[in-house]
Amino acid sequence: MTVPTSGTRPDDARRHNRTALLRRLHVEGPCTRATLASELGLNRSTIKAVVDGLAEAGVVTEAVPAQRTGAGRPSLLVLPEAQAAVVLAVDIRVDQVAMAMVGIGGQILGRHSWNLHRTTRLPGEVITHIAESAQLLRDELGVREQGVGVSVPGVVRRADGLVHEAPNLGWREVALGSRLGAVLGSPTTVGNDGDLGALAEHVRGAARDANDLLYLSADVGVGGGVIVGGVPLRGSGGYVGEIGHMIVRPGGRACFCGEQGCWETEVGEPALCRALGLPEDTPRGVLVAELRDLEARPGRLDLLSEVGEWLVTGLVTAVNMLAPELVVLGDLFAALPTRLVDRIREELHRRSLVSRAAGRTRIAVSPLGRDGKLVGAAELAFEPVLGAV
Amino acid sequence: MTVPTSGTRPDDARRHNRTALLRRLHVEGPCTRATLASELGLNRSTIKAVVDGLAEAGVVTEAVPAQRTGAGRPSLLVLPEAQAAVVLAVDIRVDQVAMAMVGIGGQILGRHSWNLHRTTRLPGEVITHIAESAQLLRDELGVREQGVGVSVPGVVRRADGLVHEAPNLGWREVALGSRLGAVLGSPTTVGNDGDLGALAEHVRGAARDANDLLYLSADVGVGGGVIVGGVPLRGSGGYVGEIGHMIVRPGGRACFCGEQGCWETEVGEPALCRALGLPEDTPRGVLVAELRDLEARPGRLDLLSEVGEWLVTGLVTAVNMLAPELVVLGDLFAALPTRLVDRIREELHRRSLVSRAAGRTRIAVSPLGRDGKLVGAAELAFEPVLGAV
Numbered sequence: 001m002t003v004p005t006s007g008t009r010p011d012d013a014r015r016h017n018r019t020a021l022l023r024r025l026h027v028e029g030p031c032t033r034a035t036l037a038s039e040l041g042l043n044r045s046t047i048k049a050v051v052d053g054l055a056e057a058g059v060v061t062e063a064v065p066a067q068r069t070g071a072g073r074p075s076l077l078v079l080p081e082a083q084a085a086v087v088l089a090v091d092i093r094v095d096q097v098a099m100a101m102v103g104i105g106g107q108i109l110g111r112h113s114w115n116l117h118r119t120t121r122l123p124g125e126v127i128t129h130i131a132e133s134a135q136l137l138r139d140e141l142g143v144r145e146q147g148v149g150v151s152v153p154g155v156v157r158r159a160d161g162l163v164h165e166a167p168n169l170g171w172r173e174v175a176l177g178s179r180l181g182a183v184l185g186s187p188t189t190v191g192n193d194g195d196l197g198a199l200a201e202h203v204r205g206a207a208r209d210a211n212d213l214l215y216l217s218a219d220v221g222v223g224g225g226v227i228v229g230g231v232p233l234r235g236s237g238g239y240v241g242e243i244g245h246m247i248v249r250p251g252g253r254a255c256f257c258g259e260q261g262c263w264e265t266e267v268g269e270p271a272l273c274r275a276l277g278l279p280e281d282t283p284r285g286v287l288v289a290e291l292r293d294l295e296a297r298p299g300r301l302d303l304l305s306e307v308g309e310w311l312v313t314g315l316v317t318a319v320n321m322l323a324p325e326l327v328v329l330g331d332l333f334a335a336l337p338t339r340l341v342d343r344i345r346e347e348l349h350r351r352s353l354v355s356r357a358a359g360r361t362r363i364a365v366s367p368l369g370r371d372g373k374l375v376g377a378a379e380l381a382f383e384p385v386l387g388a389v
Numbered sequence: 390m391t392v393p394t395s396g397t398r399p400d401d402a403r404r405h406n407r408t409a410l411l412r413r414l415h416v417e418g419p420c421t422r423a424t425l426a427s428e429l430g431l432n433r434s435t436i437k438a439v440v441d442g443l444a445e446a447g448v449v450t451e452a453v454p455a456q457r458t459g460a461g462r463p464s465l466l467v468l469p470e471a472q473a474a475v476v477l478a479v480d481i482r483v484d485q486v487a488m489a490m491v492g493i494g495g496q497i498l499g500r501h502s503w504n505l506h507r508t509t510r511l512p513g514e515v516i517t518h519i520a521e522s523a524q525l526l527r528d529e530l531g532v533r534e535q536g537v538g539v540s541v542p543g544v545v546r547r548a549d550g551l552v553h554e555a556p557n558l559g560w561r562e563v564a565l566g567s568r569l570g571a572v573l574g575s576p577t578t579v580g581n582d583g584d585l586g587a588l589a590e591h592v593r594g595a596a597r598d599a600n601d602l603l604y605l606s607a608d609v610g611v612g613g614g615v616i617v618g619g620v621p622l623r624g625s626g627g628y629v630g631e632i633g634h635m636i637v638r639p640g641g642r643a644c645f646c647g648e649q650g651c652w653e654t655e656v657g658e659p660a661l662c663r664a665l666g667l668p669e670d671t672p673r674g675v676l677v678a679e680l681r682d683l684e685a686r687p688g689r690l691d692l693l694s695e696v697g698e699w700l701v702t703g704l705v706t707a708v709n710m711l712a713p714e715l716v717v718l719g720d721l722f723a724a725l726p727t728r729l730v731d732r733i734r735e736e737l738h739r740r741s742l743v744s745r746a747a748g749r750t751r752i753a754v755s756p757l758g759r760d761g762k763l764v765g766a767a768e769l770a771f772e773p774v775l776g777a778v
Contacts, residue, residue, distance in 0.1 A: 235617065320635060353647075354624075
């Protein structure tokens with residue numbers, strides 16, 4: 001046990017205020033100086049100094065709001081200039097890589113994606129393709145990223161972006177962070193996809209108002225992330241957990257990780273395909289269409305009752321362990337029929353001791369679609385960038 | 390998502406330094422002014438002012454060390470005065486209540502305990518008995534506690550000490566914190582037993598050097614606590630999770646909480662009794678003696694193989710979810726045969742994706758015996774007290 005100590009110097013304070021103000025604009029959007037002052041707990045002269053400094057540097061502008069409210073002279077809005085700080089977000093999935101140049105405020109300036117197959121999924125291939133696509137985006141948009149954030153479905157060492165194991169990609173011990181950083185020539189941070197999905201929901205999705213949340217998503221695998229007290233949960237050495245490798249069904253189906261009955265084997269994309277009588281490699285679009293079809297034909301909902309049961313079983317464990325106020329279902333889980341989600345919500349509350357005691361655990365569906373992890377990768381890249389603008 | 394702001398004033402700094410120094414002495418024991426200066430990152434004149442102030446208030450003394458090291462004049466040791474701040478620790482278990490008056494530095498000044506049975510386990514009875522025993526301890530020791538910390542095996546609302554549900558005690562919606570606070574006349578804080586067991590290991594047990602740990606203990610139920618980055622993990626509204634109610638064996642034995650196959654039904658005290666062919670209500674001492682006997686007769690270890698399997702299954706899930714560097718086995722689990730613990734350690738590492746990737750998760754046995762939660766309750770009470778001395 002160590003006793004923390006800390007100190008604050010005037011320079012630290014100025015930088016802190018500048019970063020806090022920029023972060024406020026980045027996350028919540030344009031607002032008046034008065035709002036900034038009250039939200040940040042700073043006096044107006046401090047706000048004026050910071051805004052003037054940022055405006056001089058071309059990072060913000062001030063403008064008359066389009067819609068006037070009330071009488072009198074309208075207050076100017078402080079707007080972030082999207083292109084004043086740009087990051088490159090990369091979402092490496094099992095079947096696809098998506099990339100985007102993202103400006104302050106979260107504006108997507110341009111994007112590019114391509115499909116992955118068994119033969120194009122090798123780390124070297126993926127890294128080369130990312131580098132080429134980044135150059136295309138830079139040329140097309142006339143921008144240069146100040147940082148890169150990468151989402152990977154695997155166990156990642158945050159410090160240097162080493163991917164220890166990404167079973168569904170077939171990757172082991174890939175020095176992704178340093179290799180990408182070298183070819184892109186920009187500071188590159190790599191994160192676990194579930195962790196970044198949670199970050200995206202917290203900053204721009206269903207969990208903006210929640211400080212204790214569990215994000216759960218299905219792609220080919222099942223991943224998730226946990227935010228506690230507004231801060232992403234990290235374990236030893238900065239590693240995040242792999243909630244998809246909770247054992248929900250001992251002796252169940254074999255998982256890539258070597259175990260049997262992991263949550264991802266029982267409720268992931270192949271499990272959903274099997275439940276609907278589709279081949280396990282059914283294209284995502286077809287699977288989503290079939291799930292939407294169930295919405296219209298509730299009589300067929302029983303097809304998903306077993307998957308639903310394992311989803312609830314895992315959620316009871318997760319909620320009993322972590323006591324979140326909100327569970328966000330993302331990616332493919334966001335396509336589950338509403339009636340199934342309603343049923344899961346009721347079952348979770350009925351069966352979880354902690355949900356009963358601590359107050360009904362809410363379940364929300366992500367509004368970010370397939371972009372969740374891409375948005376999270378952008379936010380990962382913005383963290384150091386906003387402090388340096 | 391909110392942007393935090395903060396400020397520091399000179400008064401805050403003085404109080405912060407005083408509390409940090411006292412906390413250092415409380416946790417790590419006596420040391421020299423020079424050590425305090427280097428560990429706390431403060432200059433010697435600041436340390437002198439703080440130590441002189443505390444000595445004047447009778448909270449610390451300075452003395453020549455018993456063992457001299459090296460030549461020259463020995464450095465004086467700064468020692469906390471145990472009786473300068475005393476708290477009352479209460480550990481409410483299913484079969485026993487244990488209480489202790491604890492001084493700065495963790496010294497137990499006096500203790501008292503009694504057994505609980507079905508008829509004496511009612512909240513009113515327990516509260517009355519605690520109040521009477523507290524008065525006896527105060528009179529006997531000539532001290533008065535400055536705060537009270539209480540450990541309960543249940544779901545507790547930290548803010549006011551409401552026990553929502555303590556299934557093994559048969560308690561529901563008991564306003565324990567306010568009722569005890571009223572009869573004792575001292576500020577009273579109530580915590581979950583697993584959470585406090587983790588705190589005890591972190592401050593005074595097997596996890597002093599670990600910042601990311603999972604504590605797991607068996608009494609009648611199974612409880613646990615998680616510390617992440619040196620801070621106890623809290624969920625929504627300050628609630629802590631109930632790791633004993635992870636579902637490890639769907640369709641398994643019925644649990645008090647209404648589920649089937651919770652971790653606590655498969656590996657708790659009754660499960661250990663069943664595995665050894667003992668009645669489920671075998672006295673603790675007999676059960677522990679039987680477990681020690683297995684140590685000497687490894688041939689009988691197979692009796693525990695099923696319990697061991699469920700222990701590993703739950704640990705794989707917990708380690709995959711939380712990525713701790715250390716798992717501490719406490720209370721009754723500390724009596725498990727060494728060979729079984731060794732086997733669990735190997736199996737966990739082999740089967741957990743996260744343990745393999747993030748580095749071998751260590752497993753340690755608690756050195757605190759049955760006192761773990763009592764020690765944790767004392768530390769819970771000391772948190773506000775050390776800041777107010």
